Amino acid sequence: MKRERILQTVISVNLNKEQIGEQCDSAFAAVHNCISTAASEPSESAKKEKLICILKSFWRGKSKYIDGCKREQLQKIASLAFGIRSVQSSRLREEIRQYTFQEIYMYYCYAERMAKGDDYLTLYFQKRAEERQKLLAAKKEKAEQQKRKALEEEQRKKDEMCGIDRWKYDIFEKQQDMNYFRNLDDEEKFQAEDRIAVARLLMEYWKEIGKWTGGKVSKKQTEKIAKIQEILGAAQQ
Numbered sequence: 001m002k003r004e005r006i007l008q009t010v011i012s013v014n015l016n017k018e019q020i021g022e023q024c025d026s027a028f029a030a031v032h033n034c035i036s037t038a039a040s041e042p043s044e045s046a047k048k049e050k051l052i053c054i055l056k057s058f059w060r061g062k063s064k065y066i067d068g069c070k071r072e073q074l075q076k077i078a079s080l081a082f083g084i085r086s087v088q089s090s091r092l093r094e095e096i097r098q099y100t101f102q103e104i105y106m107y108y109c110y111a112e113r114m115a116k117g118d119d120y121l122t123l124y125f126q127k128r129a130e131e132r133q134k135l136l137a138a139k140k141e142k143a144e145q146q147k148r149k150a151l152e153e154e155q156r157k158k159d160e161m162c163g164i165d166r167w168k169y170d171i172f173e174k175q176q177d178m179n180y181f182r183n184l185d186d187e188e189k190f191q192a193e194d195r196i197a198v199a200r201l202l203m204e205y206w207k208e209i210g211k212w213t214g215g216k217v218s219k220k221q222t223e224k225i226a227k228i229q230e231i232l233g234a235a236q237q
Helices: 001-011 025-038 044-059 070-084 103-160 165-171 177-182 192-208 219-236
Strands: none
Touching: 025 070, 025 103, 025 219, 044 103, 044 165, 070 103, 165 177, 165 192, 165 219, 177 192, 192 219
C-alpha cells in the first residue's frame, strides 16, 4: 500500500485533538505500547489479531483509568484510529484492514500527528526554541563571566604593578602608546623623571614594532619621534 493512500485515509478520519481530549499524550503512549506488544507476534495475521485483542480490552472493566491513562481517551483512539469500538469488535477499520502491520503502524503515527494537531506542534517547537534560548543565554552568561574574570585578573595585575612596570605593561602588552604619548606633557600624571622613563619606553616600543626608523615611518610619527628625542636629549644634558 502506498504511503499516500495511508495518509489520505488518515485525513478522511479527521481525527483531532478535541475528540481525544487535552491530556492525550499519555494515552497515545499507551497505544504505542499496545502496538509494540502486538508486533512481537511472528506472523502478520497474528500481529493484527493481537492488536485487536489489546484494543478491545479498553472496553473491559469500569475503572476510569487503565495504567494511569484515561479509559475514555484510550477508547476514542482505538475507535477513531483503528475502528475498534467495543469488546465485540472483531476487525480493524475497513480502510486499513488490508494493510500490513507496518503500514498500520505508519497510519497510526499519522493519526497521532493529526490528533495532536498544529497546537501541539506549535507548543513543541516553542518549547524547543525556549530551551535553545536558555542554552544561548547560559553560554552568553558564561562568556561574560569569563570576560569579567579576565578583566578583573588584568586589573589585579595592574594594581599590583607600580611606576615603570605598569607603564611598560600598558605600552607593550595593551598597545596604549598613543595614550601615554598624549599625556607626556601632563605634569599631574608624570613628573620630570617619570616623563623621561615613559619617553624611553615609547622609544623602545616603537623600535620594536618598526615605527622608529625606516621608510614606513609617517610624517606625524616622525614628529612624535622628534619630541621623544628632545625629551631624552634634554635628560642627558
